[in-house]
Amino acid sequence: MTWSPPKDYMSRPIVVLGGGVLGRRIAACFASVGWHVIIRDPSERSRADAVAYIDASITDYLTISHGKKGSWEATEDFDAAVRDAWLVFEAVPEILSIKEDTFLALEKQAPADCILASNSSSFMSRELLGKVKESTKARVLNTHFMMPPQALIVELMTSGSTASNLFPFLSQEMTKCGLKPVTAKKESPGFIFNRMWASIKREVLMVIAEGVADPQTIDRVWMDMYQSPTGPCTMMGVGLDTVEHIEENYVEKRGLPKTTLKWLHENYVAKGKLGNKSDQGGLYPVPPSGEKTKLIVLNFYQGASPGELTAETYLSSGQILEFSVENKNARPNALVSGQAVPDGIDVCDDRMYWTCMGYPPTNDGAVYSAKLDGSDIRTVIPRGHVHTPKQLHISQKSKKIYFCDREGLRIHRCNLDGSKHEILFQTGNFTKEPEKVADQTNWPVGITVSDKLGKIFWTQKGPSKSNGGRIFSAGIDIPEGSDASSRKDIDLIAKDLPEPIDLEFDEDNGVLYWTDRGEMPLGNTLNKKTIVGQPPATENKLGRQIIAQGFAEAIGLRLDKKRDCIYVADLAGRLWQCETVPGPKKKIFESAGHAYTGLAIVRD
Structure with missing residues (x-):
């Protein structure tokens, strides 16, 4: 022809x-x-x-x-x-x-x-x-x-x-x-892959129907066997009505038995148990209210390949992305785009708050907030009122925002609307002391707060891969008679660290967690250190414990108390789930064109 x-x-x-x-x-x-x-x-x-x-x-x-x-x-x-x-x-x-x-x-x-x-x-x-x-x-x-x-x-x-x-x-x-x-070499209902996948779905449903195994067991076996992030039962959760429709097509065109189709319809589809799209659940029950976990993640930039982004677009291509932890088949949803190098994020009530570093040599950083769906964006701290804002932490008790200002050499605090903006700590005056700005040991980067202890913790990372990083703590408020530059209540928590970045404090157990993007083997790690109580013997050698390693420029972290795990984001565009004790980490998402910084947890 x-x-x-x-x-x-x-x-x-x-x-x-x-x-x-x-x-x-x-x-x-x-x-x-x-x-x-x-x-x-x-x-x-x-x-x-x-x-x-x-x-x-x-x-x-x-x-x-x-x-x-x-x-x-x-x-x-x-x-x-x-x-x-x-x-x-x-x-x-x-x-x-x-x-x-x-x-x-x-x-x-x-x-x-x-x-x-x-x-x-x-x-x-x-x-x-x-x-x-x-x-x-x-x-x-x-x-x-x-x-x-x-x-x-x-x-x-x-x-x-x-x-x-x-x-x-x-x-x-x-x-x-x-x-x-x-x-395909010839016409075939279901093409190539869908025919293979249909046979897997059909047999999985029969294993459940015959009482051989439940969906959790099937998925666990599959995930372990093939090192897959999801199993077939979770994948079918996109819509059991769709599974039924496709199977009807095979039954009709290929003369297959109706056994599986009949069981699926009677036990699930007819009852409205369609999976993720249904309030009735599916092969898995619906998580109780407040149990669905979403990660709100900052994407530093969308650089597909070297030289693709101009300097202008590079500095304005940041995003806020939303990920579902339970539904790993779901694609990330972009809530906010066009951000100027976003770095730190936290959530309070029905809003999220984040920092934008801007162009680091310039005093043009800012802090913003929006509803959790990305709408109603508001300016909390206007551009130029903070130099290079980094990690951001919100005290859920006081409703105060804390954030570090790297080249600004400061730690800031303000109300959720930006009022009562104050400086809690300062290593130098960036407008008058350029030599202090040039010394990266003066740069505050990560911050977390313990309302229970009445303390703030922060990192001063030092030069890249220098083993000159430190972690400090001080009171939440400046002592009477002191100011941000002269306060005497500062304690050194850890020193000689490869390059510590972001922090998280476990109030219940008195443990401090942090990411380190320094040189391996001690850098590009997730670490913990006991702050309250007797440190375990595992911390004796380093003064801390490495609980996960092998990241690619680890930045953001979040402790998930309900799941007893820690989520970590790195600049290679990967999200990880780690244990709170030493062990292997599990990759939950990767995008080659992204670079992830801060992250926060939201419960539905």
Whole structure:
């Protein structure tokens, strides 16, 4: 069958029909290599969400493609969207009549050489072509995307009439995006991966139905066996109704037994127990109110590759991201973008508070707050009223904000609205003593507060990898007769540390935790030291205990008392879960284009 690439396709747009979760990701893949991508969706909300997603996430895709950023837009106008397209991806609802009508409309409105691709996971493309001409079918195929940017496989499959030389051409274009196209050798319901995954789901459900094992055991065995962060039962939590729908398709088209399907429907779907999308839970029960854990994480910048960001965009590409600890399949949600090098964050009541360092040599730092969904952003400390703010800690008792000011050589305190702004400690005057600013042993970086002890703890990190870092403590308030520069109540807690950064204090056990980004083996570690009571023998050698190691520039940490663990963020764009005693750490998320600093815990 004769087929040629679309004429002048390099100057024509790519169109995605449907701006949902997958449609917007397909669009982002091609926008990351210079294409102009048009998203067509009848819903104004979906269009806005799709554009906002690409705006916030394009760097993740550039990290993969190493391409040049293109452009994107969203429109309601179908005819205008497809008029000049060389490639259209259909990602509309999985309803046969809608898809058939969509391909008929594409045949009429899109150019005659336009490649028409269906992202359907339920239908083979031949099933969608009942209303189009035979000649059109030669340029129609399935392109089944997984979930970029994390899962990059794309399965290509013929409609039964697709021109054979279309596949290597489209595969080549997808490879430029960093995608990993594979071509099925023949038509198959479920393509390649979904058939394998369906058999796993089917057998897992039978193991549960027969009482052989519960979901927790199945997931635990799977995760240990394959070193996977999640198990099949957790993965099915995205929607048991979807699992049922897919299984119905296999039962119908491949003549499979209905045993599993019947059990799943009667015990879960019919009862509204659909998984994460349902208040009734699914294979796992719904966590009680206040038990769902989210991490609010600061992303320092979105640098996909060296030289990709200009100095201006580098200093304004920071984000606040939201992660679900329980649902590790969920993608991070960008709550706030466009931040000037965010570093420290904490939560109080229904708001989050964070620092932005700005350009470190300049006195242009600031502190902001917002609701937990990222709305209602307010300025707490205006730019220029703090030099380079770092870790931020909020006393839940006094409702006071404490934060370090690195090149400003100060520790600050203020109310949640920024009032009663005061300096608690100062190692020098940055406007008059440049030699003290140049001496990094004077730089306060991390801070935490013990209301129970009436003390603040802070780090002065010293030069990078210098083993000159120290941790100090002092009273919450300046002693009478002293000021921030002359207070006499300062105690040295630890010295000669590789490069201590952020701190966390366990009030119940009187233990101080901190990250250290210094040189290995003692640096890039998570450490603990007993402050109240008799130190254990394990602290005798170093004066502290290393409880996790092997980070890549460890920065933020948070103690989770309910889970008895510590979360750590590092500049390699990774989040870790660590024990409170020495042991291996567990990676819970990674993004190659990110650099994580501070983090906070939120309970739903």
